[in-house]
Amino acid sequence: MNESEKNLFKKPTSADVARHLGISQSTVSLVLNGKAEGRVSADLQQAIWEAARALNYKPNRAAKALREGRARTLALVIPQLSNPFFVPVYEGAQKVARAHGYDTLLVNYDHSMSTQEALIEHLSNHDVDGYVLWDITTRASMLLSQNNVIFVERRLDGFHSIMVDIYSGVKAALQHLVGLGHTRIAHLTAQVDTETFRARRQAYRDLHTEQGWTFHPEWEMPVAFTPEGGQQGACTLLSNPENRPTAILCDGDFLAVGVYKAAKQLGLKIPQDLSVIGIDNLMLSQYVEPELTTLHLPAQELGETAATQLIQLLEGKPLDRRVVWFPTHLVERESTAPPKA
Secondary structure (H helix, E strand, O other), X not given: OOXXXXXXXXOOOHHHHHXXXXXXXXXXXXXXXXXXXOOOOHHHHHHHHHHHHHOOOOOOHHHHHHHHOOOOEEEEEEOOOOOXXXXXXXXXXXXXXXXXXXXXXXXXXXXXXXXXXXXXXXXXXXXXXXXXXXXXXXXHHOOOOOOOEEEEOOOOOOOEEEEEOHHHHHHHHHHHHHHHOOXXXXXXXXXXXXXXXXXXXXXXXXXXXXXXXXXXXXXXXXXXXXXXXXXXXXXXXXXOHHHOOOEEEEOXXXXXXXXXXXXXXXXXXXXXXXXXXXXXXOHHHHOOOOOOEEEEOOHHHHHHHHHHHHHHHHOOOOOOOOEXXXXXXXXXXXXXOOOOO
16 A cells, blocks of 8 residues: 555544644644633634534544543433433433534433432442532432533432423423313323422322312322333223313323324313323424324423533533423324313
8 A cells, every 4th residue: 555545544633733833832732632721812713613614523532531640531421211202312412422523422220219219339440520410318419529511301419410300391381281271180190209290290289289189199100111100000091981080180291192092992082072291392393193282391401401511510600500490391293182062
């Protein structure tokens, strides 16, 4: 292989970028390593980045990690890989991580806290710089530092958290049903004991207190957080015509899909016989018939913000707030209507 052929396979370096622009390699390195602020003009920084892209320059992450003593890897530790809600969360986190030169590792513990403990213990002994976590046991938290963890939908003393105002959102969804005239509202609640699901249950119970309604324990139906769980729970709720709710709030769109199947199985029409509300605003909520009224949760923004804050912690930059709150909003579609007279 001659020299020109070898050059075809040569990976561009910062020295190549410097030669291309006729400037020093040290100046290029300052820019490419994010250390140019106040030392290199904005115009020259832009020219260096444009030249790097033109030459298809890629940073040597292994070398950079060795220099910094870090793996430049973030772990996104999620409770349920099968839940489509976590797809935009991961995409948001990965987008931010890549922009800052980090890789993103996706880890699933499938709502098993013992599995989570084992995974975190394993990861803490390997090349992971920081974690985005949905929940954690006390034992597992002892393995982590407050400077390399961001919690999502979970608050723990000393740690930074990103929260969705799910309580207010669920209350708004329930008030929507009340405004339509519903007084017989059931709740398909996930069999998951975490802060976000406890808030959903509390909002449902508080509505009954505020409205002066009799609370029907059998209408607060704990189910597996799957479409099958939603279908089975809905069949139980709807099987007795003498004690049948006219509306069902589901802890996720995942469960609402199961309710649709149960309604069809029992010969009930949505929304004429039964109003249904989901939570998450997954893409599938627009592809069921009728389209699902649902509470929008900002999944991608959660991932982006979690990764941004985690990288700030890892790089020693202080965060303004210990807890960041995200609002929700109800997306009204076609699955809710006034109850039959």
